[in-house]
Amino acid sequence: MIYTITANPSIDYVIQLEKLNTGNVNRVQSDVKLPGGKGINVSRILAELALPSVALGFVGGFTGQFIQSKLNNASIDCRFTEVEEDTRINVKLKDNTEETEINGQGPHISAEAVANLKQQLAKLEAGDIVFMSGSLPPNLPASFYKDLIPLIQAHNAEFVIDTTGQALLDTLAEKPLVIKPNHHELAELFGTHFANQSEIIAAGRKLLDQGAQHVLVSMAGDGALLITPDHAYLGGTPKGTVINSVGAGDSMIAGFVGTFAQHHDALVAFKTSLACGSATAFSEDLATSAKINELLPQIEITQVD
Numbered sequence: 001m002i003y004t005i006t007a008n009p010s011i012d013y014v015i016q017l018e019k020l021n022t023g024n025v026n027r028v029q030s031d032v033k034l035p036g037g038k039g040i041n042v043s044r045i046l047a048e049l050a051l052p053s054v055a056l057g058f059v060g061g062f063t064g065q066f067i068q069s070k071l072n073n074a075s076i077d078c079r080f081t082e083v084e085e086d087t088r089i090n091v092k093l094k095d096n097t098e099e100t101e102i103n104g105q106g107p108h109i110s111a112e113a114v115a116n117l118k119q120q121l122a123k124l125e126a127g128d129i130v131f132m133s134g135s136l137p138p139n140l141p142a143s144f145y146k147d148l149i150p151l152i153q154a155h156n157a158e159f160v161i162d163t164t165g166q167a168l169l170d171t172l173a174e175k176p177l178v179i180k181p182n183h184h185e186l187a188e189l190f191g192t193h194f195a196n197q198s199e200i201i202a203a204g205r206k207l208l209d210q211g212a213q214h215v216l217v218s219m220a221g222d223g224a225l226l227i228t229p230d231h232a233y234l235g236g237t238p239k240g241t242v243i244n245s246v247g248a249g250d251s252m253i254a255g256f257v258g259t260f261a262q263h264h265d266a267l268v269a270f271k272t273s274l275a276c277g278s279a280t281a282f283s284e285d286l287a288t289s290a291k292i293n294e295l296l297p298q299i300e301i302t303q304v305d
Contacts, residue, residue: 002046002261003124005117005132005148006039006057007140008106009067010090017095034285035067036090038133038162041250041286042257043076045276048289051258054079056120058137060107061086081116083107092246106137114140118151126156129177129261133162133250142167149174162253165189172211177260179207180216180253200225201232201305214266216256216273218249224277225304226270232305233267235274238298240282247286252277255292267301274299 016030035044043053055076059067060083067087068078088104124130130152132145141147145161149171152159158177161168164185172179186203187194194200204215204227215227226233255276260269275295279287282295 001125001128002042002051002053002257003121003128003130004039004043004053004055004057005130005145006037006055006134007109007144008088008135008137009035009037009040009057009059009064010088010104010106011063011066012036012090012092014092015094017093019097020093020095020100032285033066035070038250039131040067040071041247042131042133042254043071044074044286045251045254045280046258047074047076048287048292049255049258049272049276050289051262052077053258056080056117058083058107058109058113058117059087060084063087063089079120081113081120083109083113103135106135108139109137118148121148121151121155124152124155124157128155128157129160129257130157131160131162131253131257133160146171160253160257162249169210172207175211175213178214178216178253178256179212180218180249180256181207182218182220182249186217197225197234197304201227204232205229214256214260216252216270218252218277224252224270224274226266226301228266231303233270233301234304235270235299235301237274238278238295240278240295242281244281244283244285248277248281251280251287271296271299271301274301 012034014032015028017026043055046053055078057080059080064087071078085107088106091102093100160177161171190203207215217225223236252273255273256269259272275292279291279295
């Protein structure tokens with residue numbers, strides 16, 4: 001089973017305007033309310049791949065009920081811990097020239113709620129995978145996700161933390177199943193700039209040496225690299241118009257983790273991850289199974305090292 005943990009989920013209220021005029025009344029052209037959070041995004045993509053997952057995290061109030069209802073309608077198993085305060089709302093204002101985001105802080109998470117989440121992890125079994133990612137409510141420590149790793153590993157389960165910078169480096173010794181920096185984030189880790197693909201691959205191998213089991217490096221329009229101890233592979237992006245960058249990275253890692261859990265084949269997982277990421281990038285919301293299946297035959301993977 002794949003478990004996703006979203007400590008600070010949200011309702012993403014996306015508003016389309018012709019033009020945002022601050023200080024004046026604005027008329028909405030269209031709007032949509034979506035369940036938000038990186039772990040939730042992963043569960044939603046897994047559902048499109050017909051793969052089960054269990055969504056964990058903290059929800060509260062009418063906003064939390066909205067999220068649970070939306071995920072239940074998508075046949076996602078929700079086992080959230082209830083908290084007293086409302087789950088946050090993130091407002092995303094889009095007009096024809098730019099996008100403005102106003103993100104809520106999130107509710108207070110009690111010690112009892114944290115203990116309840118940890119009890120959920122006590123049900124893990126060998127071979128399970130736990131995905132952790134996303135922002136944290138204000139009162140939780142920055143190490144919250146990292147502190148859960150010993151509980152996960154006590155049951156011989158795997159983990160994935162989608163994070164960046166020193167927080168990413170701090171998890172490598174615990175052998176995450178996969179990490180997914182983009183090429184800019186990878187360069188920042190080593191305080192450098194890459195002149196060519198070989199330098200990106202060499203930096204990725206340094207992360208393998210530090211403990212990561214697989215390294216995915218996304219490179220926007222230039223595709224992505226899968227780096228393993230033996231080889232490196234370049235995956236191209238299919239043709240399409242990018243209309244949505246939100247959730248593309250979550251979709252990519254969901255495709256990899258879900259497919260790898262099925263087949264234990266990194267190349268097959270890499271191909272699915274590229275299709276999932278591109279399908280979301282070409283969609284208004286997260287990818288659908290139809291869009292993923294449409295793009296899968298277009299994904300070409302080449303061994304480059």
